[in-house]
Amino acid sequence: MIRSHLNWAVALGVLCVLSLLIGARALPWSGLWQGSPEAWLTLTASRLPRLLALLVTGAGLAVCGLILQHIVRNRFVEPATTGGLDAAKLGILLALISLPDAGVGVRMFIALSVCLVSSLLFLALVRRLPAQQTVLVPVIGLMYGGVLSAVAEGYAYRHNLLQSMQGWLLGDFSKVVQGSYEVLYLSVPALLLSYLFAQRFTVVGMGEGIATSLGLNYPASVALGLVLVAVTVSATVISVGAIPFVGLVIPNLIALRHGDNLRRSLPWVALGGAVLLLVCDILGRLLIYPFEVPIGLTAGIVGGALFLGLLLWQRR
Amino acid sequence: MARHAPWALVVLLSGAFVLFGADFDMTYVIPRRLLRLGAMLVGGVCVAWSAITFQTLTGNRLLTPAVMGYEALYLLLQALLVLLLGSAGVVLLGAQGNVLLAASVMFGYSWVLHRWLLREGQHNLYFLLLVGLVLTLLLGSLTQFVQLKISPGEFSLLQGVSQTSFNRVQGAQLLVSALLVGALALLNRNQLNTLDVLALGRDQARSLGVDYPRVLRQQLALIAALVAISTSLLGPTAFMGVLVANLAYRLATSYRHRLTLALGSALAIVVFLIAQLLVEHLFNYKTTVGLLINLLCGGYFLVLLTRQRSHR
Amino acid sequence: MISVHDLHKHYGQRTVLDGISLSFPERRLTSLIGPNGAGKSTLLLMIGRLLEASAGEVRLAGQPIQRIASNAYARRVATLRQATELNLRLRVEELVEFGRFPYCGGRLHADDHRAVDQAIAFLGLDSLRQRYVDELSGGQRQMALLGMTIAQETDYLLLDEPLNNLDMRHAVQIMRALRRLCDERGCTVLLVVHDINFAASYSDHIVALKAGRVHCAGSVAEVVTETRLRALYELDFAISYSARGPLCNYFNPPRDLS
Numbered sequence: 001m002i003r004s005h006l007n008w009a010v011a012l013g014v015l016c017v018l019s020l021l022i023g024a025r026a027l028p029w030s031g032l033w034q035g036s037p038e039a040w041l042t043l044t045a046s047r048l049p050r051l052l053a054l055l056v057t058g059a060g061l062a063v064c065g066l067i068l069q070h071i072v073r074n075r076f077v078e079p080a081t082t083g084g085l086d087a088a089k090l091g092i093l094l095a096l097i098s099l100p101d102a103g104v105g106v107r108m109f110i111a112l113s114v115c116l117v118s119s120l121l122f123l124a125l126v127r128r129l130p131a132q133q134t135v136l137v138p139v140i141g142l143m144y145g146g147v148l149s150a151v152a153e154g155y156a157y158r159h160n161l162l163q164s165m166q167g168w169l170l171g172d173f174s175k176v177v178q179g180s181y182e183v184l185y186l187s188v189p190a191l192l193l194s195y196l197f198a199q200r201f202t203v204v205g206m207g208e209g210i211a212t213s214l215g216l217n218y219p220a221s222v223a224l225g226l227v228l229v230a231v232t233v234s235a236t237v238i239s240v241g242a243i244p245f246v247g248l249v250i251p252n253l254i255a256l257r258h259g260d261n262l263r264r265s266l267p268w269v270a271l272g273g274a275v276l277l278l279v280c281d282i283l284g285r286l287l288i289y290p291f292e293v294p295i296g297l298t299a300g301i302v303g304g305a306l307f308l309g310l311l312l313w314q315r316r
Numbered sequence: 317m318a319r320h321a322p323w324a325l326v327v328l329l330s331g332a333f334v335l336f337g338a339d340f341d342m343t344y345v346i347p348r349r350l351l352r353l354g355a356m357l358v359g360g361v362c363v364a365w366s367a368i369t370f371q372t373l374t375g376n377r378l379l380t381p382a383v384m385g386y387e388a389l390y391l392l393l394q395a396l397l398v399l400l401l402g403s404a405g406v407v408l409l410g411a412q413g414n415v416l417l418a419a420s421v422m423f424g425y426s427w428v429l430h431r432w433l434l435r436e437g438q439h440n441l442y443f444l445l446l447v448g449l450v451l452t453l454l455l456g457s458l459t460q461f462v463q464l465k466i467s468p469g470e471f472s473l474l475q476g477v478s479q480t481s482f483n484r485v486q487g488a489q490l491l492v493s494a495l496l497v498g499a500l501a502l503l504n505r506n507q508l509n510t511l512d513v514l515a516l517g518r519d520q521a522r523s524l525g526v527d528y529p530r531v532l533r534q535q536l537a538l539i540a541a542l543v544a545i546s547t548s549l550l551g552p553t554a555f556m557g558v559l560v561a562n563l564a565y566r567l568a569t570s571y572r573h574r575l576t577l578a579l580g581s582a583l584a585i586v587v588f589l590i591a592q593l594l595v596e597h598l599f600n601y602k603t604t605v606g607l608l609i610n611l612l613c614g615g616y617f618l619v620l621l622t623r624q625r626s627h628r
Numbered sequence: 629m630i631s632v633h634d635l636h637k638h639y640g641q642r643t644v645l646d647g648i649s650l651s652f653p654e655r656r657l658t659s660l661i662g663p664n665g666a667g668k669s670t671l672l673l674m675i676g677r678l679l680e681a682s683a684g685e686v687r688l689a690g691q692p693i694q695r696i697a698s699n700a701y702a703r704r705v706a707t708l709r710q711a712t713e714l715n716l717r718l719r720v721e722e723l724v725e726f727g728r729f730p731y732c733g734g735r736l737h738a739d740d741h742r743a744v745d746q747a748i749a750f751l752g753l754d755s756l757r758q759r760y761v762d763e764l765s766g767g768q769r770q771m772a773l774l775g776m777t778i779a780q781e782t783d784y785l786l787l788d789e790p791l792n793n794l795d796m797r798h799a800v801q802i803m804r805a806l807r808r809l810c811d812e813r814g815c816t817v818l819l820v821v822h823d824i825n826f827a828a829s830y831s832d833h834i835v836a837l838k839a840g841r842v843h844c845a846g847s848v849a850e851v852v853t854e855t856r857l858r859a860l861y862e863l864d865f866a867i868s869y870s871a872r873g874p875l876c877n878y879f880n881p882p883r884d885l886s
Contacts, residue, residue, distance in 0.1 A: 076446060076449070080453060081449070081453075125618065125621045125622060128621065128622050136378060136379075136445075138449055139378075139379065139383050139445055139449055140378065140621065142383070142449060142452065142453075143378075143383070143554075143555060143614075143617060144618070146554055146610075146614065147555075147611075147614030147615070147617065147618060150554075150607060150610035150611055150614055151611065153607060153610075154603060154607040154610075154611065157603070157604065157607060158602065158603070162471075162475065170457065170460040170461060170464065244456075244457060245453065293461070294461060294464070296457055296460065296461070297457050297458065297460075297461045300453065300454050300456075300458070301454065301457070301458075304451075304453065304454040307450050308447065308450055311443065311446055311447065311450075506733075508734075509729070509733050509734025509735065510733070510734070512726075513726060513729050513734070515716055516716070516726060519673075519678050519707070519709045520726075522676075522677065522678055522698070522707075523676055523677075523678065523705075523706060523707035523708070523709075524702050524726060524727070524729045524730055524780070525698045525699040525700075525701065525702025525703070525729065525730035526698065526729075527697075527698045527699075528698075565717075569717070571716045571717065571718055
């Protein structure tokens with residue numbers, strides 16, 4: 001067990017160093033030693049923020065997926081298949097159009113609220129589904145996201161924002177520099193809180209009946225989970241854009257090995273999410289060097305392939 | 317009575333659509349509108365037919381073929397065409413070329429998907445749906461990426477084909493589509509009773525002598541063809557199938573595909589006509605048919621979810 | 629006659645059926661019994677062609693069933709699966725009419741209507757004829773489904789746990805109907821049943837499966853004995869006999885199970 005912890009820590013370390021090294025401009029290491037201000041600036045203003053943003057986003061999205069899967073009680077949900085990403089997009093659009101001068105804080109708040117309301121609505125819908133339909137939850141979530149997205153597109157169409165809106169939807173870390181991404185750090189407390197309440201989410205995953213009879217305040221726990229998810233998702237969409245599949249693949253892969261007890265699996269899920277995103281980012285930066293493939297795409301392809309593989313493998 | 321009302325409505329609304337404010341302009345306005353009406357008729361039949369058949373095969377009334385990723389693939393193809401050929405190239409390719417290309421790509425997609433997933437005699441439709449979900453997300457990301465790479469002018473061209481709209485139809489394309497749909501209907505005529513039996517579920521249908529794998533293959537190919545025709549004619553229609561199919565079940569008060577397919581087609585055409593009339597005369601083109609249909613059908617879909625009758 | 633020859637079924641590493649060879653007596657009611665996971669339903673579904681065997685074959689009158697066209701097979705063998713979820717709004721009559729599909733492909737002729745009427749009369753479903761299936765109770769719905777199977781007018785009927793979730797009265801109704809099919813119409817009936825007492829009271833022949841193999845097979849008198857049932861279920865049985873037939877009591881064994 002300790003060995004495997006160690007292996008993962010080493011892997012993460014190597015990936016972090018790689019991530020710092022790779023970029024459109026080679027990082028002059030010698031410059032760092034000599035204290036060259038230019039080299040340090042590249043490191044602190046661009047590479048380091050990017051690395052931190054990647055780690056926080058990866059861990060945050062994977063944990064979001066995990067919490068959603070327990071709340072909805074379906075293995076195949078994540079922010080992209082519960083309308084969460086589309087709701088955040090709609091929220092940002094609302095903020096941009098109705099309060100164009102508002103700061104990132106206000107935008108964040110509006111996106112968060114829309115995201116939360118939409119996930120509450122989705123949960124209410126899903127809970128009304130008869131038992132035999134529950135396998136369809138992710139498909140329904142995708143269609144629900146389609147409805148939200150249709151609303152957003154109609155709104156954007158009237159204000160000629162359609163193409164720029166497409167831009168936010170595809171996660172991209174290349175614009176992350178010092179001063180533009182700090183709102184992401186809001187997901188750090190969300191991550192810590194979800195670890196603190198991990199035990200509760202495990203119980204929530206057993207269903208309302210069992211949870212209530214174990215003395216858990218079910219509605220409060222679900223609400224807490226949804227708030228944590230909304231914070232992370234809207235912070236991510238605002239600062240880097242949407243990234244699919246991280247929340248879907250990582251929890252499923254980790255559950256195969258570490259089971260569904262969140263207290264135990266949550267750190268692994270966070271770590272796995274960070275590693276997956278780092279790998280995707282490094283790939284994206286290398287594929288058409290010196291240009292970049294946005295991470296939304298690489299994560300979509302790598303995550304999608306992993307997920308398909310998982311599905312096929314489980315079917316054996 | 318309820319069974320004939322939609323057709324009466326189709327006639328009424330078609331008349332209104334073609335004649336309203338046209339001043340009997342036989343040289344341009346009316347022929348143009350007749351062309352669009354034709355697109356609605358053919359497209360409506362395709363949408364309703366593919367959705368109802370798909371729901372019968374999956375045994376589920378909340379699904380449309382769009383969840384298998386067909387429409388996502390179509391959008392990706394269009395974005396790629398714009399990216400690779402530029403707007404001039406797309407114009408050069410022409411509507412026919414585009415339709416044929418889209419149809420063959422979607423056919424190929426459907427063939428590979430089913431070939432790959434349904435081998436070994438396993439026919440787990442739920443698994444198929446999950447794969448469709450993953451592919452939809454994946455194709456969506458790719459499309460967004462391509463969209464970011466093209467210029468704003470080309471984007472608006474792309475926007476034109478990626479939403480439901482009746483304006484890009486051309487005469488020859490409409491004729492080919494109509495003939496194709498007619499041929500498919502003729503070929504499928506004898507399968508309607510088999511579809512009724514399939515609605516009982518896979519096992520019951522098999523024990524009643526239906527050659528399930530063969531019928532499934534045929535019907536999935538048929539759905540691919542219908543979706544290809546309707547998307548290249550009108551653009552993606554996402555939820556519309558859910559709305560149309562469920563209204564048809566309700567009005568038909570019968571499980572027979574003979575009835576539900578006919579009714580569903582009429583309803584789809586009615587929805588198209590209403591959306592077009594609203595956009596032209598109420599909203600003055602401030603919104604698009606595609607958005608209106610998406611909102612209308614999406615809203616109905618959500619209502620339908622909350623109204624799901626639980627069995628027992 | 630239906631016979632199976634060295635039938636195997638594997639799911640990956642897991643073996644569900646491990647070399648079964650049997651034949652089922654004609655014009656008799658045969659029950660398949662055994663603990664959960666013994667492979668009873670798997671065997672039945674293979675005979676009904678709803679599952680494919682990994683190895684071995686099933687024969688109908690000496691002919692391997694894979695060589696018979698689906699439609700022709702459906703006129704000779706009818707299968708009713710457990711827990712058929714119907715999300716269709718169908719009347720009982722319409723459901724029963726589906727039983728004629730193998731003959732008429734959905735367009736009913738006079739013969740077909742006669743068969744439907746007979747099936748409905750046979751089960752005494754006349755009063756339910758115009759009711760919607762999704763508004764019936766579980767027992768009535770099972771009767772309606774059985775009606776469809778009977779309208780199929782096959783010589784062989786396969787039923788997978790037809791008594792599942794039924795109350796006692798409906799369970800008895802179904803079993804009596806099956807018994808009558810066998811006695812009055814000369815049908816061969818195969819069913820998977822969990823309740824050993826129903827099996828003992830209504831069957832002619834019993835096949836007991838355990839862990840994918842035939843544990844024992846024979847007449848009721850041969851199979852329903854304390855020693856055989858104890859070995860089959862690993863439970864302590866006491867069998868008492870009365871004018872109404874054998875009664876197996878396993879509910880409250882005097883000793884601990886070990």
